[in-house]
Amino acid sequence: MLFQLDENDIWFPDPSLADSDGLLAVGGDLSIARLELAYDNGIFPWYDDRTPILWYAPHERFILLPSELKVSKSMRKIIRSAIFTVTYNTAFQDVISTCAKVKRFGQEGTWITKEMQEAYLRLNKEGIAISIEVWQNAQLCGGLYGVICGQKHHVFCGESMFSLLPNASKLALIYLCNLNKFELIDCQIDSEHLRSMGARMVSGEYYQKILHANH
Known part of the structure; x- marks a missing residue:
């Protein structure tokens, strides 16, 4: 069942009522209050310029528990080489704009x-959205961004990542896991390299x- 949201009334239906593809609601806005409520309930916006705002709550989630992170020997070698520098939330706007521009296989537009x-930049200014940046020779070459959510602010919902050099986005994810800030990372899109x-x-x-755990 698809629910219609009103711009002036900030609420969401129960995520369990989403369609089989995860589509739950349409409409509303991208205000800080609505986005925060959405992510705290396992709901996120996903749409493009050709559609109204669409809200999803998938019945299955592709996640990574930092405690289960696997780092390959080749990645360990890259980390030891120190050819990259990784930073926390120092260039959010650059990361999100690059994620929007990077062409992806089988995907037209963004x-x-x-x-x-603009909505996620507002979340970033409130400390709700953050980025991880990967640099080489002072040039941004990889990164990711997402939203901090959950009862204890212990879940990170990854929105997008990019690599301009091999392994840069993997390094960003490893850094995120090693922060020891999050119990669960929502990867959203199933991929072989994340598996x-x-x-x-x-x-x-x-x-x-996990999202609603308070202890």
Whole structure:
């Protein structure tokens, strides 16, 4: 069942009521209050310039528990080489704009519209969204960004990542896991390279349980 949201009334239906593809609601806005409520309930916006705002709450979630992170020998060698520098939340706007520009296989255009970028920049200024940046010779060559959510602010919902050099986004994810700030990282999109790092599919019920844990 698809729910219609009103711009002036900030609420969401129960995530369990989402369609089989995860689509839950349409409409509303991208205000800080609505986005914060969405992510704290396992809901996120995903749409493009051709559609209204669409809100999803998938019945299965592709997640990585930092405690289950797998780092390959080749990545350990790259980390030891110190050819990259990694920073925390120092260039959010550069990261999100690069994520929007990077061409991806089988994808036309981007869902990271100007409206979305502006919304997440507002979240960043509130400390709700953060980025990880990877640099080589003072040039940004990889990174990721996402939203901090959950009852204890212990879940990181990854929105997008990019690599302009091989392994740069992997390094950003490893750094994020090693911060010891998050119990769970929502990777959203299933991919083979994330599976190789320990990511796996879990039920929506499991995800909600972690999201709402208060101890």
